[in-house]
Amino acid sequence: MTTPPSHRLRILVVDDDRHILRSFRLCLEDAGHLVSTASDIAGAERRLAEAVFDLCFLDLRLGEESTLEWLPRAKQLAPWLRVVMVTGESSVPLAVQAIQLGAADFLVKPCPAEVLLGTAARHAEASVLRRRLDALEAGKKDEEDPSGLASASPAMRRVLELAHQVADTDASVLILGESGTGKGVMAKAIHDWSHRASQSFVTINCPGLSSELIASELFGHVRGAFTGATESKLGRVDQADGGTLFMDEIGDFPMAMQPKLLRFIQDREYERVGDPVTRKADVRIVAATNRDLPAMVAEGNFREDLLYRLNVITLELPPLREHAEDIIDLAQRFLQRYADAYRRPARGFSPAAQERLLHYEWPGNIRELKNVVERAAILARGEQVGPDDLGLGVVVASNGDGRGHGLRAGDPVTCDDLERAHIEAVLAQSDSLDAAARTLGIDSSTLYRKRKRYGL
Numbered sequence: 001m002t003t004p005p006s007h008r009l010r011i012l013v014v015d016d017d018r019h020i021l022r023s024f025r026l027c028l029e030d031a032g033h034l035v036s037t038a039s040d041i042a043g044a045e046r047r048l049a050e051a052v053f054d055l056c057f058l059d060l061r062l063g064e065e066s067t068l069e070w071l072p073r074a075k076q077l078a079p080w081l082r083v084v085m086v087t088g089e090s091s092v093p094l095a096v097q098a099i100q101l102g103a104a105d106f107l108v109k110p111c112p113a114e115v116l117l118g119t120a121a122r123h124a125e126a127s128v129l130r131r132r133l134d135a136l137e138a139g140k141k142d143e144e145d146p147s148g149l150a151s152a153s154p155a156m157r158r159v160l161e162l163a164h165q166v167a168d169t170d171a172s173v174l175i176l177g178e179s180g181t182g183k184g185v186m187a188k189a190i191h192d193w194s195h196r197a198s199q200s201f202v203t204i205n206c207p208g209l210s211s212e213l214i215a216s217e218l219f220g221h222v223r224g225a226f227t228g229a230t231e232s233k234l235g236r237v238d239q240a241d242g243g244t245l246f247m248d249e250i251g252d253f254p255m256a257m258q259p260k261l262l263r264f265i266q267d268r269e270y271e272r273v274g275d276p277v278t279r280k281a282d283v284r285i286v287a288a289t290n291r292d293l294p295a296m297v298a299e300g301n302f303r304e305d306l307l308y309r310l311n312v313i314t315l316e317l318p319p320l321r322e323h324a325e326d327i328i329d330l331a332q333r334f335l336q337r338y339a340d341a342y343r344r345p346a347r348g349f350s351p352a353a354q355e356r357l358l359h360y361e362w363p364g365n366i367r368e369l370k371n372v373v374e375r376a377a378i379l380a381r382g383e384q385v386g387p388d389d390l391g392l393g394v395v396v397a398s399n400g401d402g403r404g405h406g407l408r409a410g411d412p413v414t415c416d417d418l419e420r421a422h423i424e425a426v427l428a429q430s431d432s433l434d435a436a437a438r439t440l441g442i443d444s445s446t447l448y449r450k451r452k453r454y455g456l
């Protein structure tokens, strides 16, 4: 039985019988799984401290000792671990009790290879689903197919070619570009083009996270590490083990945590918050920012050594106005998607609408184009989107740069339109995102979300 890479598990086998340990190991490793073994509880705890396991085959009896009492402790050390109790014929009622205590399954000895592998395969399926869910919760949003990155612009094509070249290495990649230029989409494409494609792609959004929070988000924490840590939790590096970690807005990564990140990138070593055990994770780092990192280094707000670790390869995404060749194609793709999703009749853009799309500056880049087209798909009454459906006509030079939407309280527009225009105007007048957030009376992570939502 062969195992697809995405269904490869890290398995811990705990048994006091050397022959069983050996036969389980051979059989599971043959199928492509990574196997560690332990012959007693102390050994099992050491293994659990060293690495993240997906599955544990646990003998119900180790010598005279029953492992039932240890089960809650194992779940506490690794709440994500699926434990399969392995038992002799006579102990089936105990195995049932084990299920009540949190075991995921049980096997009765002797375990023929097909039964063992079948059990592993079933739990691999569940574990892959779990990882996908975690990755989704970790902020993976409406994902783009990387083939959608195809471009008619020479500038964009050069970036794509370099991205293809580096994708299959483990080199760290730093993606630069204005907000909304597709840095997240590019990061996912690099993952999809790499040998890590069958493993997880995990995102961590750095803005608005304090040093304490980012340590726990990134590296995980153990129960009781701080007030409110009622359960041990895996960090993003654990979730991304074998795959890619995308660090969005790396320019906002807190200075106090930068030495720990540097160490992780250099040695792939880290500790969970509240736990002295040093762990390792095999993670490829892709980072992105719209900030000027060398300037931040010069101002003492970003470590130079970290910058050099991150920018082994730098990809610079051009703003949309510099690859205007792609505007109509992108708009057409978005229109098709949203018209289908909302069951609307629009199928294309009138010549006047195309003109307007081509002559707009797109300060919010592809994200703004996507939002504008989504709105147009909903508003257009016929098969063709007209210039007025784009909502770009309301743009007047309210703040001197032609970007403000010039809306006033009381205008016949939605609250969202007004909020978007207000945030855009405040951002244009503020020196930093933090200053803009203070003026708006919201915290920077809320501002970050709103900017994304409105394509600013």
Ligand SMILES: Nc1ncnc2c1ncn2[C@@H]1O[C@H](COP(=O)(O)OP(=O)(O)OP(=O)(O)O)[C@@H](O)[C@H]1O
Pocket: 142, 143, 144, 148, 149, 150, 177, 178, 179, 180, 181, 182, 183, 184, 185, 186, 248, 249, 288, 289, 290, 330, 366, 367, 370, 452
């Ligand atoms: N080539 C593309 N094809 C289709 N959609 C795209 C493309 N590039 C970006 N998008 C869409 O535009 C939006 C913004 O993309 P993304 O989040 O990757 O930009 P970003 O540069 O990371 O922005 P920010 O700096 O604000 O995080 C997303 O909804 C994404 O799906």
